[in-house]
Amino acid sequence: MARSETKLTKYYVLRASSPLVGALPHTRPFSKRSLYAFLDRYRKVIAKPASGSGGAGVIMISSHGQSSYRVQRGATRRTTRGKKGTYLYLRRNIRTRYLVQRCISLARINGRPFDVRVMVQRRSGSHWVVTGMLAKVAGRGYIITNVKRSGGRVLPLRTAIRRASIRRSSTDAIIARLHRIALLAANRLATYYTHQRVFGLDMGIDANGRVWIIEANLRPDISLFLKLSDKQMYRKIVSYQ
Ligand SMILES: Nc1ncnc2c1ncn2[C@@H]1O[C@H](COP(=O)(O)OP(=O)(O)O)[C@@H](O)[C@H]1O
Ligand SMILES: [Mg+2]
Secondary structure: OOOOOOHHHHHHHHHOOHHHHHHOOOEEEOOHHHHHHHHHHOOEEEEEEOOOOOOOOOEEEEEOOOOEEEEEEOOEEEEEEHHHHHHHHHHHHOOOOEEEEEOOOEOEEOOEEEEEEEEEEOOOOOOOEEEEEEEEEOOOOOOOOOHHHHOOEEEEHHHHHHHOOOOOOOHHHHHHHHHHHHHHHHHHHOOOOOOOOEEEEEEEEEOOOOEEEEEEEOOOOHHHHHHOOOOHHHHHHHHOO
16 A cells, blocks of 8 residues: 655654654644644744655744744745735745644754754664664754755764753753654554655754654665764664665
């Protein structure tokens, strides 16, 4: 049976696992109603293509004082008036199916947000293993961390966490949390994508050290790991293929 690969399908598959609920930013198909509800509920909201990749079309909408909003796409920003004006602006700029998602306030390094790529793999008939983790730091002025599109860079995860201003958690505790959630997510996704041997998770860390699953990639680009000067993770990932 063909499996839907949209971000919403993966979100619903993950949501059905109760230990993962707290790691998933609330997500819905894009509509006037869902946008209004999310803008009322969260200070920052992401709109993105249901089947996008590489950071294309990702838009951040943040509340900006009295019924005005700041809309950021790529490195460009503009201000919109009211929920209605914001909806109409997005509608005009959206050509494909979109979803809305709570925006996580990602931890930052020198003002730039970063998220974490976690590779989870299994050999035939064996259990899931975390084979690599790295930090993707957004390029200057971008809200997306995709290295190519934002002109960002990768860092070893420990270096990134140490340089970021994250309260309340040690580096080891955060890494352990990422590990645990990533394995739960891979096991859950594998109940639906039964033939899958690899997942590349994009995970966020917020300013309080809480970890979030932003999306799950079914065909992750492993060349990201070649950009690290230490090639050990890259070799491990290849050895699992
Ligand atoms: N809910 C969110 N909160 C914060 N940042 C987000 C959120 N969704 C996406 N982003 C940012 O945009 C990037 C691209 O979004 P993602 O969902 O990974 O789609 P793509 O398939 O285009 O990579 C993420 O790596 C992250 O930097
Ligand atoms: Mg991604």
